[in-house]
Amino acid sequence: MLLTVTYRGLEPGDLGFLLHKHPDRVHEFELPVGRAHVFYPELDEERCTAAVMLEVDPIELVRSKRFRGDAGTLGHYVNDRPYASGSMLAVALGAVFRTAMTGRCDARPELAASPLELEVGLHAVPLRGGDDLPARLFGPLGLSVDQSASLLDGEFPEWGPSPYATIVLRGTALLGEVLRQLYVLLPVLDDAKHYWVADAEVDKLLRAGEGWLAQHPERDLISKRYLVHQREYVAAATARLGELDQGSEPADAATDSEGDSGREEANRPLNRLRADAVLAALDDVGARTVADVGCGPGALLSRLAVDPRFTRIVGTDVSPAALETAARRLDLAERSDAQRERIQLHPSSVTYQDDRIAGLDAIVLMEVVEHVEPERLDALSRSVFGLAAPAAVVLTTPNAEYNALYPTLAAGAFRHPDHRFEWTRAELAAWAGAVADRYGYRVEFRPVGEPDAVLGPPTQLALFRKEAAA
Template sequence: MLVTVTLEPARDSGIDASVLGFLVHKHPGKVQMFSAPVGDIHVFNPEATSDRCTVAVLLEVDPIGLVRNKRFRGDAGVLEHYVNDRPYVASSMLAVAIGTVFRTAMTGRSDSYPDVAASPLPLRIEIPVVSVRGGDDLVRRLFEPCGWTVVQERIPLDPDFPAWGDSRFSSVTLTGEVRLAEALRQLYVLLPVLDDAKHYWVGDDEVAKLERAGEGWLAQHPERDLITRRYLIHQRSLLAQTDDVADSAAETPLRVLRADAVMTALKDVGARSVVDMGCGPGALLSRLAKDLSFTKIAGVDVSARSLEQAARMLRLDSASDAERDRIELLHGSVVYRDGRLVGFDAMVLMEVIEHVDPSRLAAVEDAVFVGAKPAAVVMTTPNAEYNALYPTLVDGAFRHDDHRFEWTREEFRAWADDIAARHGYSAEFRAVGVEDAVLGAPTQLALFRREVAA
């Protein structure tokens, strides 16, 4: 798999083309090799002069290594594991290679040439072979809104037999004035989108990857919904996390607004020790960990795999002893009392309650409000009324495949008020996200405060 990026500035621009080496943080006089799970990545410069500089990324795929690695998906037949086009056709493997070798360049950081890195540059990107699924105009629809002029040449099934027609593969050349960081991030996202496939298992962290790589260009892209669906390989559970609401102009994802609202609620009650119940892979835990006002943090989840992901996100393996004492990950469930959770200032159930069978809600009530009995409970859950504004949801469908129910605002208030009254708490309700005049906000938040006996 091969992709080349060429910088050829106008002669009167005052830009030395060899600056490209500084922008990608690779010496143009060296051939460098990097090892990756998919194979060996070679980075080199076919040309590097003051007038024109090209950097090439060549991925030498190891098909047998892919088969042996359990990380990678194996949906196809056994024979196709070994006999296929993977070593030659640009796909998600090449996107991963770009993200591996140009990680710093994709952030736009250049200590030597910060002004050049922040400016649009005359670039030419060539992809000799790429898989395109979705019509003759897909490449143009994806790249032209990003500022590229697209030249696409379909590759025939066999040049000696033109009657067989074209294959799904194309040779693509992009030219335009685009910031290098954005160009690399666009390739990182759009290569697997063109192919409508990924070679690896896609998990919850893929949403965060898309958010980072799409910064500055994806929110305004006319094909944003298509890009999001394909990048997340059409997984409804992941698509729900992107919260593609009718008001697509809102650039801050709902999951970020939701976490902001939870953090605000924790500050409002003055919490110092917090339990993140149903912490998942650690999205909220990472925010709590960065705020040193929280002196004791516990993440609890029923999934051991999620706890492993959270540990990696928090980098607990390299954390100091003090940080390990401050942050604890516990295997547990929201439907069982747990003595380890007693004595905390606050407990957070962020998008957790709707994953519990209605028949187990009484167990949640007992475990949280009687067993743990924190001074405050912060709970968020979807507003079922707002689902009418999601174009991808049919009537009656839930936002996530694992949701057991979704409450309207009235249903949530009735349940929360009843809980509060019976266990000595008060309940305050807050809207999270852009509010619709009739249907309310996409997320509803309840803040329970334990009342002090007179």
């Protein structure tokens, strides 16, 4: 089994610091599944590649009581475990890159906390669930997927294609998060875990899935396959993921004070409520030309696109992979020339001037501001409010006070590992008021999601309207 991770940056060799493995050495690890080797086949001024090679001992697997199999049957001895990149490779990743998966790097903390241009190569990956399964799993994470397969045996084409593929993932993402995603999704691609699943596996899934699994469109499939379809564990994971989902309220915060309509809203995903609130704000200001800045994989853009009231729609993001996912989601390749003129995607940063979004009716910053370093907020306000100067700005961000109602969120922790901060209602009001005064806007605040009587709503929305346009 072989997995490679390639990093392109100003100092490519920093990958060694991030992985806590020196590029000039070959690192060996004895694991329950065999022996893992970590080495660097490539390091130059442009890129650095780290490789993990796992040698599985099939005899030891047969002898071990930890790993699953039907003792005494031929399948217990003849199988694809020694070479297929599935759960065994995931075990190795968790062992050799344990610290890197947490996102910790004392030597290069700024890199560990920043999205990096990465390329991951996976070889002999079993695909049990259709050729589109890798795209369904990795696409929503902002990673592009290239995969190739060959015939099972070139001399016997009638045997058909091989059930194994080579997959290359590319995107701009946090290294630790990508490693955690691989840890979970390798067994999911295989739909098999070759060791006993117990209560601890639910906790492992929740830890590795923090920040991305709760909102993944294939969350149920991932949970079922990772937990080997064990109903009790799948039910437990589903309940806990529901609490973590920014689209779900904690069970102890639910209220029926507003009757059936209140319960219906409390049960709707918060990401849907958030998008509904943004669309309502755009309707209130009469926006027809809109930019979704930091659009990610295009969730809001897809809702804007189906509404003919919006005559010009622009999506921008710093991640080319996210824009590729958005383009596929919007089916831009199949749209008419007029539709492609109406809906445009551009790579861009919210902290830099971009004339392509200047002078629009509205700019949306939906769950974007908290991903920006605090010292860059002045640059954000200048580029959006000062230079682009739309008639309106719709901004949403988490309410930090509400975090206390998420029982699985540690005190002081953020809802997403890439958040640089999370504001209380007073902190948002102070920042938004200062920006509005500086650039000639007035601002109002709206709750998103069922508010707690003391801690407020899970998400807060600020609607800025330019004074001249009021």
